[in-house]
Amino acid sequence: MAQIPPEMVELPRSGIRALMDLAWAQPGPVLRLEVGQPDRIPPDHIRQAMADSVMAGETKYTPNAGIPELREACAAKLRIVNGIEVEPSQVLVTAGSMQGLSLAILGLTTAGDEILVPDPGWPNYDMAARIACTRPVAYPLDAENGYLPDPATIEPLITDRTRMLIVNSPSNPLGTVIDRSHLEQLCELADRYDLWLLADECYDQIVFEADVAPSVAPLSPDRVVSVHSFSKTYAMTGLRVAYVSGPPQVVETLTKMQEAMVACVNGPAQKAALAALEGPQDFIVEMRDTYRRRRDMAVAAAEELGLAHHRPEGAFYLWLPLGSRIGDPMEFCRRLVVEHGVAVAPGSTFGDRGQGAVRVSLAAAEEDIVSGLERIAAALSD
Numbered sequence: 001m002a003q004i005p006p007e008m009v010e011l012p013r014s015g016i017r018a019l020m021d022l023a024w025a026q027p028g029p030v031l032r033l034e035v036g037q038p039d040r041i042p043p044d045h046i047r048q049a050m051a052d053s054v055m056a057g058e059t060k061y062t063p064n065a066g067i068p069e070l071r072e073a074c075a076a077k078l079r080i081v082n083g084i085e086v087e088p089s090q091v092l093v094t095a096g097s098m099q100g101l102s103l104a105i106l107g108l109t110t111a112g113d114e115i116l117v118p119d120p121g122w123p124n125y126d127m128a129a130r131i132a133c134t135r136p137v138a139y140p141l142d143a144e145n146g147y148l149p150d151p152a153t154i155e156p157l158i159t160d161r162t163r164m165l166i167v168n169s170p171s172n173p174l175g176t177v178i179d180r181s182h183l184e185q186l187c188e189l190a191d192r193y194d195l196w197l198l199a200d201e202c203y204d205q206i207v208f209e210a211d212v213a214p215s216v217a218p219l220s221p222d223r224v225v226s227v228h229s230f231s232k233t234y235a236m237t238g239l240r241v242a243y244v245s246g247p248p249q250v251v252e253t254l255t256k257m258q259e260a261m262v263a264c265v266n267g268p269a270q271k272a273a274l275a276a277l278e279g280p281q282d283f284i285v286e287m288r289d290t291y292r293r294r295r296d297m298a299v300a301a302a303e304e305l306g307l308a309h310h311r312p313e314g315a316f317y318l319w320l321p322l323g324s325r326i327g328d329p330m331e332f333c334r335r336l337v338v339e340h341g342v343a344v345a346p347g348s349t350f351g352d353r354g355q356g357a358v359r360v361s362l363a364a365a366e367e368d369i370v371s372g373l374e375r376i377a378a379a380l381s382d
């Protein structure tokens with residue numbers, strides 16, 4: 001048999017997936033707090049738009065960069081909501097932010113380059129970097145700094161091969177929202193070393209102390225490539241629509257690459273995304289209030305149970321840095337599923353700094369979240 005590159009064979013599998021499989025395989029009920037997707041379906045007008053599009057026979061390829069009306073609506077949303085000034089031609093519609101992020105990594109780096117990725121951070125950055133034959137270099141997010149990126153600890157990691165810094169705010173798994181001053185410092189660092197800043201803002205509108213998380217692009221429009229998604233904001237994870245925006249030449253290049261990868265995003269799903277932007281936005285407010293209520297309740301429960309936790313300001317996860325007493329996080333999470341009937345994500349899947357931690361999803365019913373935290377506390381005293 002011809003050889004499969006060992007780097008690809010050895011791509012680490014997501015620990016979350018492994019836990020999901022284990023939870024599915026259990027004979028009895030398991031509280032599912034490991035998943036990273038909203039527990040709701042999109043509002044009627046969004047689903048109706050997709051159904052109408054299919055029934056109207058809109059089943060052909062669309063332009064590579066997306067249907068023009070969606071690119072226009074995305075540019076308007078970026079301007080009004082995020083303060084990012086871009087023309088519709090600077091917006092590329094992608095099959096979820098996962099594809100947008102991978103595309104940006106492939107388009108802006110060459111094999112052997114280094115990419116700075118957050119630790120703890122979403123595991124797909126590491127995978128996407130490896131698929132692009134680049135080297136992911138973890139930069140620490142420490143509790144002492146409120147889990148915010150600290151330029152002083154990032155700078156020593158920069159070499160002459162470093163090409164890109166990935167910034168995720170609000171963060172999965174930490175729920176941190178990076179403030180403007182930290183974003184400015186990251187831009188200065190990127191300027192000094194001529195790095196691309198890849199901003200994953202897929203939870204931009206799921207924040208609890210404001211309407212939107214600050215965006216990095218307005219601070220350095222020439223070196224920031226932003227990724228926004230419909231998945232979390234409108235509970236559309238399976239419809240796979242997101243959008244990349246950035247400098248004109250970047251979007252032009254990525255659009256060309258799009259042709260060889262997916263050609264375009266599913267047309268009816270693009271119509272659903274358009275309906276999401278053009279329709280009423282009360283779903284966002286309702287979901288944000290729901291996640292905030294669950295956050296408050298989960299934090300109160302964690303406090304009462306004596307579980308170490310980081311209070312999230314955005315996204316929908318509660319990070320529990322429980323420490324060395326949990327031993328191997330993957331093993332601890334397996335035990336939680338099999339012996340205590342609760343599935344959570346092992347911290348180690350988010351990087352070395354996630355050792356000793358677990359991530360609890362707040363995209364679940366309130367009673368399940370509280371019961372899940374009680375079971376974790378019980379497992380710790382086994």
Ligand code: PLP
Binds near residue numbers: 095099200202
């Ligand atoms: N970025 C982060 C930080 C995420 O947590 C996720 C999904 O969990 C994504 C991107 C991917 O989202 P999408 O469905 O838009 O591909």
